Amino acid sequence: MEKYDVIVAGCGPCGAMAARAAAKAGAKVLAIDRRKELGAPVRCGEGIGLHWMEELGIKMNPKAVSAEINGSLLISPDWTRKVMIKNKETKGFVVDRKVFDKELAIEAGRCGADILVHSEIYDVIREGGKTCGVKALVDGKKQEFRAEAVIAADGGESTVARLAGLNTVASLYDTDFGVEYEMVNVECEDLIEVYFSNADAPRGYVWIFPKGKDVANVGVGIGGLHTPNAKYYLDKWIRAHPERLGKAKTVAIKGGIIPVGAPMTDEAVGEGIIAAGTAAHQVDPIHGGGICLAMEAGKMAGEVAAKNALAKTCDRAHLLEYAEIYKKVRAPKLMKRLKLRKVLEKLSDDDFNAVFAHLDDKDIDNLLKSNFAAVVGKMSRLLLNRPGLLKAMSALL
């Protein structure tokens, strides 16, 4: 049986960053992924903010970029009002996850991490309540790998964390379900388009993310517990807009799960185990984006796990350092955005239309940066005429 310092379950953006960080810190690392082709099948909109690349110290490989994005366009339910935001935060890319994810894994490999693809972890090894390795199917054969610490970076399924005794199961209410078609013959500018409407996408939104030239990811995410299903809403929306999508042809179907409730921190840590990224619900509650948040969390988890693995101190108390860093660096921002999400969820399409008529790009920017007071103040006259909206918005203050 092979012995490692750190084993990373899943080699997506989170796992690859964790493996790379741990290897860089001098740990013997193994990353295991079920898929034979990293990044495939794609499960998301593939949008990434440029500012993250600097924050994470990552160089974007041009091969991974499908389209460069300069701004966001938010559209009201009745389509009469559009707000365009163009600033540093809205600059970014729509990437090709199949290339992007593999590039991250390649970097992890270059840093010395061992990687096993097409290898499924089907159980963890636990001794005295501590996770001390994993059992995996490698080339169809059962194998065991021991480690001081295991990082569960296996995305929305979050199986490994649960096998290790952490409760990462996503409640239906706090989960978004998404379906997306990659389509050709969709005219696009260099803008991320976001369509708000509780009728078209209950507790979620419809998006069009440019993928270069006349290709785009057209998708819908809906809040859990809405029936019938995400595909129904997407098909309906596409049919309802023949002027835009009448000639569009689908060349790929993508789908997935987005746990948009509060990010896990202390609960994501156990004896010998850390859950990170989407597996620990570390997703932006407003737009559901999770690639870069996962990379950030993976890096934190990898560094903490490596340090403690080398010192043989992978008990929960020591690994909680990861949760402490997360609570300092990221969780407060996500909690504020969750607060905004809870308000947006309560708005009717009529409310949305009225709100849109009162907001400009600076207001939206303020909302996204959680400077709520300025925006609510500006809307005071509208709010006085709409008691329901006033009640919903007052939760922001």
Next chain:
Amino acid sequence: MIEVNKNLCIYCGACVGVCPVLANRLRETWIEHDPQKCIDCASCVKACPMAAITLHKGKKSL
């Protein structure tokens, strides 16, 4: 227990993430369901973005 329509399923893993008892396992391109673990809660039926899952309440085999 549940039944997954393999022709509709896009193996996105939604049914795995929401299952409270780990009765669903995503293999490379298919879902493996364990009827013995399943508690008929229908979470996965509601979660499936493709509506590919049917619940057979009370059944432990097809």
